[in-house]
Amino acid sequence: MITNIFWFRNDLRIEDNPALVHAIKHSDFVIPIYIIQKSDLENDKWGFPKIGLHRRKFIYESILDLKNKLLALGSDLLIECGDPKKIIQSICEKYSIQEIFATREITSEELSIEEDLNSITKLNLIGYNTLYQVDKLPFKIQDLPKHFTDFRKKIEFSLEIDDCEKTPLSIKSPSPFPKSFENIDIFYNKNLYQFEGFNHFVGGSIPALKRILEYFWETKSLSNYKVTRNEIIGENFSTKLSPYLARGCISAKQIYWYIKKYELEIEANESTYWLYFELLWRDYFKFVALQKRNKLFFKNGWSPIELDFSEDKDTFDLWKEGNTKEPLINAFQKELYLSGFMSNRGRQVVSSYLTKELKIDWRMGAGWFESNLIDYDVCSNYGNWAYQAGVGNDPRKDRSFNLTIQREKYDPDNKFIEFWEKKK
Numbered sequence: 001m002i003t004n005i006f007w008f009r010n011d012l013r014i015e016d017n018p019a020l021v022h023a024i025k026h027s028d029f030v031i032p033i034y035i036i037q038k039s040d041l042e043n044d045k046w047g048f049p050k051i052g053l054h055r056r057k058f059i060y061e062s063i064l065d066l067k068n069k070l071l072a073l074g075s076d077l078l079i080e081c082g083d084p085k086k087i088i089q090s091i092c093e094k095y096s097i098q099e100i101f102a103t104r105e106i107t108s109e110e111l112s113i114e115e116d117l118n119s120i121t122k123l124n125l126i127g128y129n130t131l132y133q134v135d136k137l138p139f140k141i142q143d144l145p146k147h148f149t150d151f152r153k154k155i156e157f158s159l160e161i162d163d164c165e166k167t168p169l170s171i172k173s174p175s176p177f178p179k180s181f182e183n184i185d186i187f188y189n190k191n192l193y194q195f196e197g198f199n200h201f202v203g204g205s206i207p208a209l210k211r212i213l214e215y216f217w218e219t220k221s222l223s224n225y226k227v228t229r230n231e232i233i234g235e236n237f238s239t240k241l242s243p244y245l246a247r248g249c250i251s252a253k254q255i256y257w258y259i260k261k262y263e264l265e266i267e268a269n270e271s272t273y274w275l276y277f278e279l280l281w282r283d284y285f286k287f288v289a290l291q292k293r294n295k296l297f298f299k300n301g302w303s304p305i306e307l308d309f310s311e312d313k314d315t316f317d318l319w320k321e322g323n324t325k326e327p328l329i330n331a332f333q334k335e336l337y338l339s340g341f342m343s344n345r346g347r348q349v350v351s352s353y354l355t356k357e358l359k360i361d362w363r364m365g366a367g368w369f370e371s372n373l374i375d376y377d378v379c380s381n382y383g384n385w386a387y388q389a390g391v392g393n394d395p396r397k398d399r400s401f402n403l404t405i406q407r408e409k410y411d412p413d414n415k416f417i418e419f420w421e422k423k424k
């Protein structure tokens with residue numbers, strides 16, 4: 001009898017999970033595991049918690065949702081905390097594990113853990129959680145177009161998007177199932193979380209599906225997405241699916257096929273197309289990260305020109321805490337800190353202000369986002385920050401936002417600023 005491990009990472013779902021389907025196919029018994037890594041509990045090099053409270057809450061809820069789904073399939077989820085290598089080694093010895101299965105990740109920290117695990121037993125890595133599969137792209141990753149538009153034109157009419165994987169109907173696991181780590185409180189403690197009134201996201205694949213139903217079919221907000229997506233106030237100006245995508249509670253492919261279903265049942269228009277277009281941006285930043293590797297974290301990114309960024313902490317703190325001379329920047333920053341979310345427009349405006357006006361090292365801003373965003377995704381975050389800072393893939397490197405115009409256009413009645421300015 002073959003017992004293998006399935007290691008859940010940023011793919012916290014049983015639906016459309018090719019790596020999980022693979023694991024089940026090649027095993028008699030599977031031990032599904034999620035590991036809270038020691039480093040998840042530490043601070044980054046700028047002194048910010050690597051995973052702030054908002055994201056911890058979301059991850060906690062997502063792994064409980066996943067555990068319940070696995071229990072319903074006859075399996076369970078082993079939740080562990082510590083060094084992945086030691087944890088996996090001990091399970092491998094106890095259960096004579098032959099192979100580990102997982103979804104691929106892209107950036108250096110994740111790859112170094114993969115190397116550690118591969119030294120224990122065979123690690124099978126499958127897929128990248130993208131809409132399009134890397135090995136089907138009509139170019140080598142080294143030849144990824146420099147600009148998004150060229151990338152889009154090369155793939156959108158020439159490549160098909162795969163169907164979703166079938167959802168497993170049952171998963172056999174060893175009995176008794178190994179016991180999970182009991183002190184989950186050190187990662188997330190409900191009683192210490194004080195942002196409930198601001199953060200409306202609940203983690204898990206069931207809330208992800210609920211959000212699809214609400215945004216697509218109940219409110220039909222999808223039909224107006226192209227017009228509303230740059231707004232900054234309200235529930236439905238954009239899909240708010242990013243936290244679910246980032247933790248893999250739903251896949252980009254699932255969303256794509258829901259768009260197609262909506263187009264058949266309700267209507268197909270520029271807005272329904274535009275959501276696919278935005279999902280392409282997500283893929284693009286993953287492919288950029290694959291191509292640029294550690295340059296994604298270099299001060300100068302992959303720009304040939306040396307840009308002058310400072311690390312002045314006082315100036316940075318004014319931005320971080322929402323105490324600049326610009327009310328719109330301050331409101332966005334408070335929104336991020338208190339709610340764990342910021343609109344795309346807000347992210348563009350505050351990142352441009354930090355890097356182009358205050359001329360601060362963009363990686364400090366990216367680190368602050370990483371700590372606070374519920375939807376933090378390493379490729380989207382660092383790729384977008386590099387883009388805004390003018391050291392990434394932006395064809396308009398000198399672009400910066402005029403804050404007076406932004407206020408007139410997106411907060412004409414001062415509602416957004418007034419709402420956040422009163423909050424501590």
Ligand SMILES: Cc1cc2nc3c(=O)[nH]c(=O)nc-3n(C[C@H](O)[C@H](O)[C@H](O)COP(=O)(O)OP(=O)(O)OC[C@H]3O[C@@H](n4cnc5c(N)ncnc54)[C@H](O)[C@@H]3O)c2cc1C
Binds near residue numbers: 275344385
């Ligand atoms: C400085 C900066 C940092 C960012 N950091 C992150 C991050 O850590 N995680 C993250 O998911 N997004 C990030 N984004 C992209 C974008 O702001 C968010 O994806 C979006 O605001 C999430 O809200 P939504 O799901 O309602 O988006 P929608 O407008 O509904 O878009 C649907 C989906 O398309 C994808 N998408 C849309 N725009 C982008 C984009 N510019 N880049 C990549 N994917 C995109 C996302 O997966 C999003 O959920 C960042 C953007 C900027 C400018």
